[in-house]
Amino acid sequence: MHGSNPIRQPVKGDGTTLDVVNIFPTIQGEGPFAGQPAVFIRLSGCNLACDFCDTEFEVFNSMHIDTIVEEIVALAGEHKHLVVITGGEPLRQPIELLCQTLLERGLTVQIETNGTLYRPLDERVHIVCSPKTTTGRYARVREDLLPHIDALKFVVAADHALYRDIQEVGQSDYGIPVYVQPMDEHDDARNHANRRYAATIAEENGYHLSLQLHKILGIA
Numbered sequence: 633m634h635g636s637n638p639i640r641q642p643v644k645g646d647g648t649t650l651d652v653v654n655i656f657p658t659i660q661g662e663g664p665f666a667g668q669p670a671v672f673i674r675l676s677g678c679n680l681a682c683d684f685c686d687t688e689f690e691v692f693n694s695m696h697i698d699t700i701v702e703e704i705v706a707l708a709g710e711h712k713h714l715v716v717i718t719g720g721e722p723l724r725q726p727i728e729l730l731c732q733t734l735l736e737r738g739l740t741v742q743i744e745t746n747g748t749l750y751r752p753l754d755e756r757v758h759i760v761c762s763p764k765t766t767t768g769r770y771a772r773v774r775e776d777l778l779p780h781i782d783a784l785k786f787v788v789a790a791d792h793a794l795y796r797d798i799q800e801v802g803q804s805d806y807g808i809p810v811y812v813q814p815m816d817e818h819d820d821a822r823n824h825a826n827r828r829y830a831a832t833i834a835e836e837n838g839y840h841l842s843l844q845l846h847k848i849l850g851i852a
C-alpha cells in the first residue's frame with residue numbers, strides 16, 4: 633500500500649465474522665517459524681500507514697468464522713500445522729474466537745503484529761511483533777503486549793534514516809529475541825545493500841537474521 637491505505641481503527645465484535653483478504657497455503661518465510669509449511673490468513677485494514685509497506689490489504693470479504701476455519705483446515709491438510717494470522721494489522725479485528733477455535737483443532741497459531749494494539753489471546757498463541765516508526769523513532773511496544781511476545785522483528789534498510797538502527801522498544805526488559813530483516817525496496821542494488829546491512833547488524837549484536845524466504849522462492 634506504500635502508505636496510501638486509510639487508517640482503520642480497531643473493531644469490536646464477537647469474532648463470528650472477520651474481514652478477510654485471502655487464505656492461502658505457503659511456507660512461512662520470516663521470523664522464528666521461517667521455513668515451516670503454513671496456512672496464512674490475511675485480515676483487512678491497518679491502523680498504521682507505512683511508506684515501505686508492499687502488502688495489499690484493502691480488498692476483502694466479510695467471512696463467517698465457520699467458513700474461515702473450514703478453509704484453513706482444508707488447506708492445512710496433514711502437513712501444515714502452523715496458521716499465521718497477518719494483515720494489515722490482525723489485532724485490529726476480534727480474532728480471539730478464531731485463535732481459540734484453531735488451537736482446539738490442534739493447530740499452532742502465530743500472529744504478526746505491529747505492536748500498537750492489544751487483545752487478550754490464549755497464551756498458546758505465538759506473537760511476532762514487527763515495530764514500526766511512526767513519529768521519527770520507534771514507539772515502545774504496548775506494555776500489555778510485551779510479556780506475550782515471542783520475537784521482535786525489525787525491518788532494516790541501509791539508506792533509510794528511520795530504519796537503520798535497532799532501538800529499545802521493551803525487548804531487554806522481557807528478554808525477547810530480536811530478528812533483523814532487510815527491507816524489500818524493490819530495487820536489486822538497494823536490496824543487496826539491505827541484506828548485507830542486516831547480516832552485519834545480526835552478526836555484531838547477536839540478533840537473528842530473517843530473510844523473506846517466500847520472496848526468494850517467488851511464492852506468495
Ligand code: SF4
Pocket residue numbers: 678679680681682684685686687719720721746764
Ligand atoms: S503496520 Fe505493517 S501492514 Fe500496517 S502499514 Fe505498516 S507495514 Fe503495512
